[in-house]
């Protein structure tokens with residue numbers, strides 16, 4: 001029997017758990033805690049090992065690493081996701097200090113907030129509150145050390161856990177205080193007042209205070225239950241994080257799917273609020289995200305030349321008779337496959353000779369064409385010296401593509417499959 005002798009659980013979040021929890025926000029396409037726990041039970045990393053997740057999302061893999069008495073390095077290009085992960089590890093946060101920080105009220109009448117809200121999502125009093133809070137946090141984190149968000153995310157000691165929780169609560173609260181609304185697709189938001197007339201009534205401060213309490217309660221429970229470990233997070237493209245070559249022993253991750261979701265739009269209020277604290281370039285972020293709908297410019301077709309299955313998949317997309325197949329869509333998929341190959345090159349470079357880990361992936365369709373993601377990743381990984389084994393496959397009916405009328409017209413019965421694959425360096 002295999003290592004760990006335990007079976008891999010489904011990565012799909014159960015319906016109840018998929019909805020945003022009252023405390024933490026689940027990332028879109030986040031995998032289930034049961035899966036993350038079972039994956040690490042299978043790998044059996046020795047106590048004190050470091051687990052790496054280069055697409056950490058909301059930090060589900062951190063919870064499993066901590067449960068297994070392991071340390072953790074997470075990377076996410078989205079700084080809000082990076083912060084949510086760090087917040088889940090902030091067990092040293094001090095309740096009195098968090099309350100004091102969040103309780104800060106802006107003093108005096110200021111005609112212009114210190115940093116203006118670039119997207120005009122928040123009321124002036126909320127922007128002023130955020131500026132006051134962020135000013136206090138920046139002072140505590142030390143001006144001389146560069147970007148305050150980086151100081152907080154990369155700290156291993158827990159010294160800034162209270163500041164982490166104060167910041168995470170304020171950003172979480174900013175979502176419901178923003179002038180935005182959602183339509184039928186839950187992943188997209190519209191900027192502007194809700195057409196049904198439900199404009200936000202609660203200010204950021206009140207909500208931040210209540211999120212802060214909820215987060216602190218969860219962390220107090222986890223402090224009692226789980227071992228002390230450290231968690232470092234980098235808000236960067238995976239390849240820009242300072243991970244030494246040949247250092248990764250264990251990894252657990254799920255790269256962005258080809259669902260063409262715009263994560264920047266999904267998190268616009270939180271990212272806008274965060275931009276008042278740390279430099280966040282929304283357009284650059286959108287451009288650099290893997291799976292982005294934005295094109296980065298002309299791309300060589302190296303990934304297709306080196307891989308027959310990628311070449312065949314791209315050829316079928318290019319030859320599809322529907323509009324823009326040979327133009328925009330061909331380039332979109334070429335860019336995605338190029339990013340995927342870039343990720344696997346990086347993983348190969350950073351892996352120790354005995355490295356092992358899990359990837360979670362989802363099939364995709366272009367119109368009625370099934371895009372065989374498992375086989376593509378398997379071939380790309382094998383050609384880089386990894387052994388690949390499928391450990392779990394499950395059909396998934398409720399996916400974002402299934403909501404699109406255009407997609408339903410082309411392939412009404414399509415069922416995507418979610419795959420868990422074990423990757424080992426040979």
Ligand SMILES: C[S@@+](CC[C@H](N)C(=O)[O-])C[C@H]1O[C@@H](n2cnc3c(N)ncnc32)[C@H](O)[C@@H]1O
Nearest residue numbers: 027030031055057058060077078237238289290
């Ligand atoms: C499928 S989600 C991961 C969900 C995660 N497993 C969880 O349970 O919450 C993929 C993540 O990859 C991030 N991402 C996209 N492009 C990236 C890049 N170039 N480098 C690092 N992270 C990136 C996205 O922001 C997103 O949070």
